[in-house]
Amino acid sequence: MCLGIPMQIKQIDGYTARCEAKGIERDVNLFMLQHESLQPDDFVVVHLGYAIQKATPQEAHAAWEIYDEMLSKMDPQKNA
Numbered sequence: 063m064c065l066g067i068p069m070q071i072k073q074i075d076g077y078t079a080r081c082e083a084k085g086i087e088r089d090v091n092l093f094m095l096q097h098e099s100l101q102p103d104d105f106v107v108v109h110l111g112y113a114i115q116k117a118t119p120q121e122a123h124a125a126w127e128i129y130d131e132m133l134s135k136m137d138p139q140k141n142a
Contacts, residue, residue, distance in 0.1 A: 065129070066107035066114060068122035073102055081108065084126070 069081035069090065079100070081090045091112045092100060098116050100106070105122040106113035117125075 064109060066109045067129075068105050068117050068125045069108050069113075070122070071100060071102050071104050071106060074100065079106070079113065081106065081113075083108075 067083055069083040069088070071090075072080045072082050072087070074080075074092070077091060077093045077096065079090045079092050081088055088108070088111070090106065090108050092106075093112070095106065095113050095116060100113075100116065105117040105119055107115040107117050107125075
C-alpha cells in the first residue's frame with residue numbers, strides 16, 4: 063500500500079518547497095503541481111518526495127487523524 067502524506071508548505075524556491083508534517087521537514091518537488099497556485103501555509107499531499115495534490119487544511123487534518131489511529135493500533139504496547 064502506498065500512502066500520500068499531507069504536509070504544509072513552509073517556503074517555496076522554484077519547483078522545490080520546504081514542507082513540514084508532525085515536526086518533520088522535507089524538501090518536496092512541486093513540478094507535478096506547476097499549474098496550481100501554491101503559497102506558504104498551503105497543504106499538499108506528498109508521495110515519494112513529490113507533491114501530487116493540493117489539499118485543504120481540513121483534508122490534511124482528517125488524513126492525519128486516520129494515520130494516527132492506524133499507528134496507534136499497530137503499537138504492540140497499546141494493544142497488549
